[in-house]
Amino acid sequence: MQTKIKEYRTRLSMTQEDLAKAVGVRRETIVFLEQGKYNPSLKLAHDVAKILHTRIDEIFLFEDDTDEPGTLNIPVN
Numbered sequence: 001m002q003t004k005i006k007e008y009r010t011r012l013s014m015t016q017e018d019l020a021k022a023v024g025v026r027r028e029t030i031v032f033l034e035q036g037k038y039n040p041s042l043k044l045a046h047d048v049a050k051i052l053h054t055r056i057d058e059i060f061l062f063e064d065d066t067d068e069p070g071t072l073n074i075p076v077n
Helices: 005-011 016-023 027-034 042-051
Strands: none
Touching (some): 005 016, 005 027, 016 027
């Protein structure tokens, strides 16, 4: 997973500590989120997006192996 959290956070002149306090987590959690090393809960993703004035899908970029957005990869036996 890749994120644009740092990009959006710096646009708002927020530190990692500022964002962490705003969403109720430790600064280390924000560090791991920005590095793509932590998959947040839906609640945390929502809270981060809200504080950064954007949508979840704008800051969290999930790589998948589908060719088209919105399609499901369901194995066929």
